[in-house]
Amino acid sequence: MFTRPPAALHYATAAAPPEGWIPADSIQPAASSPTPQRCGWKSWAPPSPASTSAAAEAEAAQTEAAAGNGDAGEEASGEGKRKDWYSKAIAYWQSVEASTEGVLGGYGCVNDADVKGSDAFLRPLLAERFGTDKRHLVALDCGSGIGRVTKNFLLKRFNEVDLVEPVSHFLEAARENLTRCMDQGEDSHKAANFYCVPLQEFTPEEGRYDVIWIQWCIGQLPDDDFISFFNRAKVGLKPDGFFVLKENIARNGFVLDKVDNSVTRSDPYFRELFKKCGLYILSVKDQKELPKELFAVKMYALVTSQPKIQNSGKRRRPKNAPRRI
Numbered sequence: 035m036f037t038r039p040p041a042a043l044h045y046a047t048a049a050a051p052p053e054g055w056i057p058a059d060s061i062q063p064a065a066s067s068p069t070p071q072r073c074g075w076k077s078w079a080p081p082s083p084a085s086t087s088a089a090a091e092a093e094a095a096q097t098e099a100a101a102g103n104g105d106a107g108e109e110a111s112g113e114g115k116r117k118d119w120y121s122k123a124i125a126y127w128q129s130v131e132a133s134t135e136g137v138l139g140g141y142g143c144v145n146d147a148d149v150k151g152s153d154a155f156l157r158p159l160l161a162e163r164f165g166t167d168k169r170h171l172v173a174l175d176c177g178s179g180i181g182r183v184t185k186n187f188l189l190k191r192f193n194e195v196d197l198v199e200p201v202s203h204f205l206e207a208a209r210e211n212l213t214r215c216m217d218q219g220e221d222s223h224k225a226a227n228f229y230c231v232p233l234q235e236f237t238p239e240e241g242r243y244d245v246i247w248i249q250w251c252i253g254q255l256p257d258d259d260f261i262s263f264f265n266r267a268k269v270g271l272k273p274d275g276f277f278v279l280k281e282n283i284a285r286n287g288f289v290l291d292k293v294d295n296s297v298t299r300s301d302p303y304f305r306e307l308f309k310k311c312g313l314y315i316l317s318v319k320d321q322k323e324l325p326k327e328l329f330a331v332k333m334y335a336l337v338t339s340q341p342k343i344q345n346s347g348k349r350r351r352p353k354n355a356p357r358r359i
């Protein structure tokens with residue numbers, strides 16, 4: 035995913051989305067002569083001259099992937115294309131080594147900054163939402179890969195963490211890595227459940243999670259599956275629970291990756307999708323200290339009802355409250 039050659043870079047230049055992609059009117063496609071855009075974890079690279087439309091490219095990628103699979107009727111249908119879209123992605127990840135370098139596309143060096151940034155983002159939110167009382171905290175790590183996020187960060191903050199990941203050799207590696215590092219003390223912290231399922235097919239147990247963490251995997255889902263995933267996942271949250279989405283951010287529109295069949299969306303694109311999911315931004319922050327050649331990365335904390343706190347993280351001042359003049 036992260037080390038593909040420049041020719042695999044594709045730029046959003048069309049208003050019409052591919053199958054399953056339903057950007058709202060307010061989502062602006064990238065300019066028709068795109069400037070070099072950071073793609074995945076890789077260095078800046080010029081756009082592929084052959085790429086004129088992300089929609090056309092995605093359709094072509096899907097059709098290409100469809101060739102020779104299933105029956106003709108299914109191939110021609112949207113569902114056939116969707117199946118091929120996902121199976122190409124899984125085939126890609128199945129070929130990747132189960133290591134930090136593997137899941138981070140050769141950029142294992144970002145692990146420390148990533149973990150530090152995530153912890154700094156989450157800590158105040160946990161205190162604000164759940165107070166300082168002793169509470170048994172449970173998290174879900176979505177698209178967990180080898181359990182890097184769970185091991186380095188979630189297990190330190192949560193008593194139980196469940197992992198959901200469609201690639202079995204990643205999940206097996208996660209199980210091995212995590213069994214070794216579990217704290218079996220009185221106030222134990224443990225990886226509890228390992229689900230080998232893709233997000234588009236996953237429905238969490240009702241009311242189990244304080245936090246559902248989704249990092250560097252939501253680009254695998256087309257917009258309609260993105261929306262239905264979040265709608266199903268909402269039931270998995272405790273009443274004051276929340277989502278954290280940590281993702282690469284395109285400058286505008288979206289950037290298609292034909293190697294692993296994923297897209298990188300822009301911030302306005304994400305915000306439009308959050309609205310469609312009935313989610314509100316509780317807090318948002320940029321990940322700092324990443325190599326310059328990589329995409330920008332944002333962390334969004336998302337809740338299911340309008341937060342009393344503004345997006346900036348500052349409390350809204352009542353209209354009649356005293357103020358400096």
Ligand SMILES: C[S@@+](CC[C@H](N)C(=O)[O-])C[C@H]1O[C@@H](n2cnc3c(N)ncnc32)[C@H](O)[C@@H]1O
Pocket residue numbers: 120123124127137138176177178179180181182183198199200201204231232233234249250251254255
């Ligand atoms: C870039 S890796 C990130 C792994 C992990 N979140 C991390 O930050 O270390 C992307 C992960 O998404 C997983 N993935 C691919 N398609 C998926 C899908 N449809 N649903 C959930 N996860 C998926 C891959 O198998 C891989 O583990």
